[in-house]
Amino acid sequence: xxxxxxxxxxxxxxxxxxxxxxxxxxxxxxxxxxxxxxxxxxxxxxxxxxxxxxxxxxxxxxxxxxxxxxxxxxxxxxxxxxxxxxxxxxxxxxxxxxxxxxxxxxxxxxxxxxxxxxxxxxxxxxxxxxxxxxxxxxxxxxxxxxxxxxxxxxxxxxxxxxxxxxxxxxxxxxxxxxxxxxxxxxxxxxxxxxxxx
Amino acid sequence: xxxxxxxxxxxxxxxxxxxxxxxxxxxxxxxxxxxxxxxxxxxxxxxxxxxxxxxxxxxxxxxxxxxxxxxxxxxxxxxxxxxxxxxxxxxxxxxxxxxxxxxxxxxxxxxxxxxxxxxxxxxxxxxxxxxxxxxxxxxxxxxxxxxxxxxxxxxxxxxxxxxxxxxxxxxxxxxxxxxxxxxxxxxxxxxxxxxxxxxxxxxxxxxxxxxxxxxxxxxxxxxxxxxxxxxxxxxxxxxxxxxxxxxxxxxxx
Numbered sequence: 001x002x003x004x005x006x007x008x009x010x011x012x013x014x015x016x017x018x019x020x021x022x023x024x025x026x027x028x029x030x031x032x033x034x035x036x037x038x039x040x041x042x043x044x045x046x047x048x049x050x051x052x053x054x055x056x057x058x059x060x061x062x063x064x065x066x067x068x069x070x071x072x073x074x075x076x077x078x079x080x081x082x083x084x085x086x087x088x089x090x091x092x093x094x095x096x097x098x099x100x101x102x103x104x105x106x107x108x109x110x111x112x113x114x115x116x117x118x119x120x121x122x123x124x125x126x127x128x129x130x131x132x133x134x135x136x137x138x139x140x141x142x143x144x145x146x147x148x149x150x151x152x153x154x155x156x157x158x159x160x161x162x163x164x165x166x167x168x169x170x171x172x173x174x175x176x177x178x179x180x181x182x183x184x185x186x187x188x189x190x191x192x193x194x195x196x197x
Numbered sequence: 198x199x200x201x202x203x204x205x206x207x208x209x210x211x212x213x214x215x216x217x218x219x220x221x222x223x224x225x226x227x228x229x230x231x232x233x234x235x236x237x238x239x240x241x242x243x244x245x246x247x248x249x250x251x252x253x254x255x256x257x258x259x260x261x262x263x264x265x266x267x268x269x270x271x272x273x274x275x276x277x278x279x280x281x282x283x284x285x286x287x288x289x290x291x292x293x294x295x296x297x298x299x300x301x302x303x304x305x306x307x308x309x310x311x312x313x314x315x316x317x318x319x320x321x322x323x324x325x326x327x328x329x330x331x332x333x334x335x336x337x338x339x340x341x342x343x344x345x346x347x348x349x350x351x352x353x354x355x356x357x358x359x360x361x362x363x364x365x366x367x368x369x370x371x372x373x374x375x376x377x378x379x380x381x382x383x384x385x386x387x388x389x390x391x392x393x394x395x396x397x398x399x400x401x402x403x404x405x406x407x408x409x410x411x412x413x414x415x416x417x418x419x420x421x422x423x424x425x426x427x428x429x430x431x432x433x434x435x436x437x438x439x440x441x442x443x444x445x446x447x448x449x450x
Contacts, residue, residue, distance in 0.1 A: 002252070002254050002260070002303060003217075003254060003301065003303070004254050004255065004256050005253040005254050005255070005291075005300070005301070005302060005303075006297075006300050006301075007291070007295045007296075007297075007300070008253045008254065008255055008261075008291055008295070009255050009256075010253070010255040010259045010260075010261050010287060011261075011287045015259070022252075022260070022262050024261065024262070024263075024287070026449065028448070028449030028450065029449045029450050030422070030446075030447070030448060030449040031422045031426070031446050031448075031449065031450060032446060033444055033446065034311055034312070034443060034444060035429070035439055035440070035442050035443055035444055036429035036430060036432065036433050036439050036442050036444065037426060037429065037430065038439070080264050081250070081262050081263060081264065114439060115439075115440070142450065144422070144426055144450060145450070181310075182309070182310040182311045183210060183213065183308060183309065183310050196213045196305075196308060197212070
């Protein structure tokens, strides 16, 4: 349906092939949050995976770090059309958290301090594709950007990388989380422009 | 670990879709912003506070897409935007300076089901807090509130550089009445005789010029990231529950 907009020439003539369709490269780091920023002390922080038996697998902050923090370089893509490329992160691979968790369920609901949720297929979180991130750009993750820890799933739109993450609940079906109930796509693949439904 | 779900949308959602808009009217809104009145025959209407994407296409196929809050609401095919020019921006300078009546744009929307206000939900008071061009979705809420003759008390605290930078100045002034209070807080230059009041909003400003937490207002805050971050944390310190505060931000850190 697209048509040429009279008088518009645009600026970026060389389009970076790492940018998915409809995305614009930014140098700053925009913040999108539905409410006030929660402040969570790492002394109080804990992370929980709840499996289908209702059993909770728990990690304190120190226990999380003890699993092994790795360097990550990732391109991130926000549904509101901005992207950042080659961003340095540090975090713990979600694979490490699932090493001793048995589950037949294929989906998880990520829960955050503050009450937000987002649904993600389990396979999108495994095999080196997702982390519990604790640093970005060489600094501890700022609370505005989801610190002390956020989920990092860079191959999906960035609302799936839940800020202030505190746990994952296994679920049998792909039930929509907070943003998904409010109109965002159930999966959110930026290369397919799965923004809204 | 409780789910603690936030409020879910409880009405049928207007599904977002692509639409062709024709520019009906253009006018300067402030020294750096323009008001765009768009005719969108296929527009399904939108809640007050919703936003949309504007997509521009260059002759060689290059496209640029940006999100803008909608200043209008309800069942209408006339969509109003107020776009502030971002210095060195790619899309906003085009919309503010180059667009002409009769031009056509692609829109995708309506978007957003959380940062919205709907009339006749309850009689809870509503406190709106705007920084700069962040007033656009909040103006839509105030106008919707007035159009519906909704009895919920509304109050808008609006931080703005100078009187000339007030978006929807005449419209906001006309809304003031028993159910709508308007508080303007100038950061650079105030109208004659009010020079003592100049300055950025502080926690004390919020305590003095907003609906107190004891009345459990629903609070909507929109503005630049730093503004929203500061205001939301002061609101929490003043006793407002996190779940009562909805935010929308623009710009980065």
